[in-house]
Amino acid sequence: MAGPTSGAATAGGVPSAAPPVAMPAEEHLDMRKLVTFLLMVLGMFMAILDIQIVSASLPEIQAGLGASSDEIPWIQTSYLIAEVIMIPLSGYLSRMLSTRWLFTISAGGFTVMSVLCGLSNSMGEMILWRTLQGFLGGAMIPMVFASAYTIFPRSKMHIVSPLIGLVATLAPTIGPTLGGYLTEFLSWHWLFFINVVPGIVVTLAAFFLIDFDKPDLSLLSRFDWWGFLGLAVFLGTMEYVLEEGAADDWFAEPTIVMMTAIMTLGGFLFFWRAFTAEEPIVRLDAFTDRNFAMGSIFSFGLGIGLYGMIYIFPVYLSGVRGHNSLQIGETMMVTGVAMFLTAPIAGRLVQSVDLRLVMGVGFALFALSAWMMTGLTDDWDYWEIFLPQVLRGISLMLCMVPVSNIALGMLPPEQVKNASGLFNLTRNLGGAVGLALINTILSNREDVHFARLAESVNGANDSAAGALATLTQAFAGLGDAAESAAYATLARMVSVQAMVMSLIDLFVLLTGLFLGLAFLLFFVQRPAIGGGGGGGGH
Known part of the structure; x- marks a missing residue:
């Protein structure tokens, strides 16, 4: 396993067994x-x-x-x-x-x-x-x-x-x-x-x-053409199932069931060839390195957080606040600016601080950012979500810089090319799995919250009755259609609240996910400060 005692490097970054001519x-x-x-x-x-x-x-x-x-x-x-x-x-x-x-x-x-x-x-x-x-x-x-x-x-x-x-x-x-x-x-x-x-x-x-x-x-x-066929079928159908599953109610849709069966067959073929072929197209031996395996898990989790938040915020800003694409983009640029400003700081930190500590702070800040969003209401806008977005941008940079060092930086050079593909794949799959779960949870929880809210919106509820009367009066110019318009407006208001409550549920889950990732850092071997390099490894 990679680590400070494995001959990777001295504190100054020079391979311990290298001849003097390598130092310059x-x-x-x-x-x-x-x-x-x-x-x-x-x-x-x-x-x-x-x-x-x-x-x-x-x-x-x-x-x-x-x-x-x-x-x-x-x-x-x-x-x-x-x-x-x-x-x-x-x-x-x-x-x-x-x-x-x-x-x-x-x-x-x-x-x-x-x-x-x-x-x-x-x-x-x-x-x-x-x-x-x-x-x-x-x-x-x-x-x-x-x-x-x-x-x-x-x-x-x-x-x-x-x-x-x-x-x-x-x-x-x-x-x-x-x-x-x-x-x-x-x-x-x-x-x-x-x-x-x-x-x-x-x-x-x-x-x-x-x-x-x-x-x-x-x-x-x-x-290995059979291995390539298995890889293409396995990953291609998996991406399809994850992309389309939530919209098609998962296994209630025959196409999703068929694609899942094909995915299973493709996965069997791919893994069989990966372990038996003379020269497999994807070598899985990098996963025997504990830090690479843990780094891939972190990359998967970061994919969920990165792509999940890119999806969730526009859902709120368009569906609740009614913003157009330009307004949404301008609001979300806050995270990008925070990333840009944090990048050089993250680079310095990985040079002098234990990478696990840097990642731990990053995971904690992401969890804090998600937790702050659990106070979401339907009138939050740019300034209310400003600080959570800044924290998210900072946290992503504090996580992304050391995670690649942990996963790839201590591997021997001959393994890095193949391991890099696997490492990047985990981030993409994390995003795909995250979006599928987010869509499913959002849809299911929105239905649950709408049903519960609708139960309390009746004639026995004074607030609901008062709101209905006010809306009916506001639509008085519509004549006989005033009451129907009032009911439709009230239903939309309930739907918006149900969406906000389901988004809060997602933020709670994301908070738990990133606190869990922080806990997993205890299973990472301490990498050499400074990250990886061409000569690091075993």
């Missing part, structure tokens, strides 16, 4: 590698951004393509399914093709698909190009994490770690805001065209600048 490399930050890495991070930013950038503009895309309400969610679902398949596969492909060629293909393909998405004239075209965009772009995300932990010395990880942590959390946070602005002032086509110029830059940079490793084309002849 630990102190020197190669500027060519840094510039290359920054451009790779830009590619990762685009890939993560495109998950959420369309979310605030789906009605405009629907109108532009003449799509039905059932078809339009597939603009996001198709992207997510394809991306979640590529992320764990990227480790094998980057070993086979090299980081240079896979990143070039990924960035170039992502850019081309972005253009085709913007030029789409039908829903069928859009879904096809979004699927390919997600599949090709998905490889950039784990490759950035893997490169960070293989090309930079341990002593410089306080510069690199906050950068990838910031991008991983900031991109989905600002996605709906940026999408809203582009759609409002240009058109929905620019949700995709915005990728073209940076995509070309990243593609050229990847081709001309990346030289971190060499391809191993012998892996092509040993490619």
